[in-house]
Amino acid sequence: MRVADYIARFLERQGVTDVFMLSGTGSIYLDDALLLNGTLRYTCARHEAAAVVMAEASARMKCGLGCAVVTTGPGGVNAIGGLVEAWVDSCPVLVISGQVERRHYVAGTRAFGVQGFDIVEIARGMTKYASRVTVPERIRYHLERAAHLATSGRPGPVWLDIPTDVQRAVIDPEGLEGFEPDHADARPAIAASSLDADLEAIVGSLQASRRPLIILGQGVRQAQAVDSFLRLLEVTGAPFVSSRLALDVVSFAHPQHMGLGGIRGRRHVMRLMRQCDFALSLGASLSPAFVGENFDAFAPGTTVVMVDLDPAETSKAGVPVARRVHHDVKSVIEGLLSRIPRDGSPKPRAWLEHCQAEKQCHPTVIDLYRGDPINSYHFIERLEDHSGPGDVFVSDAGGSYYCTGQVLRFERRQRELTSGTFASMGVALPLAIGAAATDRNARILVVTGDGSIELHIQELKTVSQAQLTIKVFVINNGGYASIRDSQDAACGGRYTDHCEPLDFRKVAAAFGLSYHLLQREEELDAHLPAILAEPGPALIEVACDRAQEMIRPLDWTAIHDGEEPQ
């Protein structure tokens, strides 16, 4: 069996169903093994960065390992643009790159062989494991180690670089040395016994708190602790806010769910963050986008406890964290459940009612200008109302990112995929393709912008060729609206960029997609049902207001100026 075929079989046994790739001479046997393997499906991307983002989406859809295969030299380097997404968003993706034959490898040179490049040196900085496989018989070890590290602890991407002569080397799959994970190594060097002390402290703070607030991060889903989290909500009676990557974990209809937090969160949420006296963050990173550029999302006296497996996350936060808990989120939640009596515990009813009243009084959409061109917040609201259970929302950067975060409610167990940490332009299309390829029954609703879509526009052809059920909604507001927004604030309204938006009717034609245009408010309810019901993919241009402002949370200005909110 060739090493390449062993890799394909390994992926299959790991539960990988879909691999994303762009073929090349440097990965020729890896590519061929995907073709020959009868079980794995593979999707050909048209840019390697897109292939890695597709693999990330696939991993998220399955809560398992994703995989991308790219070629040597420029293939691997192009993939870096996608790799970083999996890195910062903690997603388990295995990237396998082809490499020139072993005898052509030379360390310390800019390039070697035909398209040889030392990609492992570069990838090391944004992976949990990166290695060149130079001994064919070590392939099992490297694959097992890479897959283990990608999916355990704080998840993240891993990279294996396989020279062509190793790809085609014939090995006996029996008797290969495997990898034995060292559990002590996989955890941060924190004594396990401190979990008890942490739990005592959290329970004490919770019971002493009059205005507790829980922060739901994606770590809860990654730890497979969603059910435990819901029980924690019951026993504590505390309201909670969500980080962006956890927004689809619990329906916004949940009476304790206050919605997306942070400086781009729902109108009322920063006010509640300022008002709480105890905040328990579960698997969220508390970045400045969440806690404010000046770390002032919480009032000075608030006790903040941060639960995160990665000590790097808790030490960087910048918020005055009272306690840093480096344990698995699931252990922490279940430990709390075992310590808090289910019924006898006092609940912060008045505070919860206050929060619920704020949530009720400050919906995102109700008092916005309605008219033509369309307000993007209205559009997102109508889109969600017309969406169905099982639909997957994919949100791109800038205005799309802000709107969807502030509007979507996920009341029907829908998923959302987005670039959570970076809000990177252009990742929506490859995320959508990865999701659609992995779950052929899902309908994918992409919300992108006329600026963002350009960065991976070549993938529209991947959508049309495979006839994936992806509806690409393009909010056309005349360019990079959120960058203009920043330039209004920082540069007196001097706009550097003058990129004209594309003609999306013609773009749809060029890439083989059917096209719809929504340009009047009334067309949303009139046309969305038919657009969504149509089988196959489509590109839908939504003509929005170039000058439309993004909603700022209440009290945002006061906080931003360093003043107390009223």
Next chain:
Amino acid sequence: MRVADYIARFLERQGVTDVFMLSGTGSIYLDDALLLNGTLRYTCARHEAAAVVMAEASARMKCGLGCAVVTTGPGGVNAIGGLVEAWVDSCPVLVISGQVERRHYVAGTRAFGVQGFDIVEIARGMTKYASRVTVPERIRYHLERAAHLATSGRPGPVWLDIPTDVQRAVIDPEGLEGFEPDHADARPAIAASSLDADLEAIVGSLQASRRPLIILGQGVRQAQAVDSFLRLLEVTGAPFVSSRLALDVVSFAHPQHMGLGGIRGRRHVMRLMRQCDFALSLGASLSPAFVGENFDAFAPGTTVVMVDLDPAETSKAGVPVARRVHHDVKSVIEGLLSRIPRDGSPKPRAWLEHCQAEKQCHPTVIDLYRGDPINSYHFIERLEDHSGPGDVFVSDAGGSYYCTGQVLRFERRQRELTSGTFASMGVALPLAIGAAATDRNARILVVTGDGSIELHIQELKTVSQAQLTIKVFVINNGGYASIRDSQDAACGGRYTDHCEPLDFRKVAAAFGLSYHLLQREEELDAHLPAILAEPGPALIEVACDRAQEMIRPLDWTAIHDGEEPQ
């Protein structure tokens, strides 16, 4: 003066005329400074990797420093795909990235601040200098050091990462500390006195050689030694072959010019490389693409002398290099000129005549099948015949790369830009834009393929919006032809990739370009003159044969099988 404005002024004084960028909140003051600077022009790319490749083209056109400005996080990471091109092709490009404010920076975390990422750690592996500027008053030092390193010794890219609070910091431009290059450091640690020994040895070998062959690399142009090189040809009377990045340095009409060498070179050239008894490589890297996968482009007894500033290049070559000369190519050539008498020296006339006869007998195109669909070799030949002086050819990867290298003659001081080391798919469009923006009088003739064009297809809009004089010829041969070629050889003709080509008529419409289709041999001469004479940009689809084979050099099979050529 803001640091950002100081940077713009510095670039201007460095002779940079054009900056390439994609705006962002993280680079907001850098972007603004470009807008406010009255002298620098800036071009907005639609992907950061493209911006860096454009800067590379600009650097090549001017034989000076190129510059790209990108934003933090995903902006910088996207740029990596372009950076590597400048790195492996030894091109002096300064990339300036925005970064989050200094107080949000944390080392050792996956991300920090709003879109903060430690790009310097990643960029270090493919730059000559990479640094985050944390002290506003050090900006002059960092800029001077970066520009010096980019352009001195073996050129290459450099990277400065500038936090937003540093970008907007106000400094007094007078009295800033500068950078004093340490000349001893800039050179490899080789005693200068050994130059004499090297020169003596080269002259000895040249005079002893009956069949000398010179190899012209881009190091000759980079050392501004083209005139000296031409004098060297005169005094030695030796034939020469060219590496890819030097192909446009001397006209193919030059009687000593044998054309592109290597395994994708002209038909007769590998035969001549096998036959020579002494090879003098001047600033070429002698990669396996040039000297053969098995390092057998030269016959066993051949004496090879390699002149290259970078010891890493001469030690990796794999060819049995008799002498490694780590001196500036110009010093070496001029040293040789001072040692070889202009007229009295014996010249290898019989050998040169033999080479000229081979060149005469084996033109690339003459005996190829002509007909419909068009043979891509014919197309390139006709295109060059109809081109004008001052036109710039830009060749993309795969079939485009091979055809142009084997056909183009550069008889009218035309330039070529291409991805020399990696032959990376998709770089042709941004290279063309960088060239056109830098020299507004030049006409740019892009030769790309239906596969390659997709990787930066968004830049077609940059072409049309700026109405740059770029003619984009797309060789449509039904997908990644050269990868299929490899799969025929290695995988029994199993093709992994099934990507359908785009409908280029509609692509042209979508991106606002006029469109032409060339699908019959006779249309080349009939229509090319008018297509080339039309002002502004255009996309021209050239319908080529899906099954057309690429020309292999004579004796290639014999060499490839390890046998002696006949």
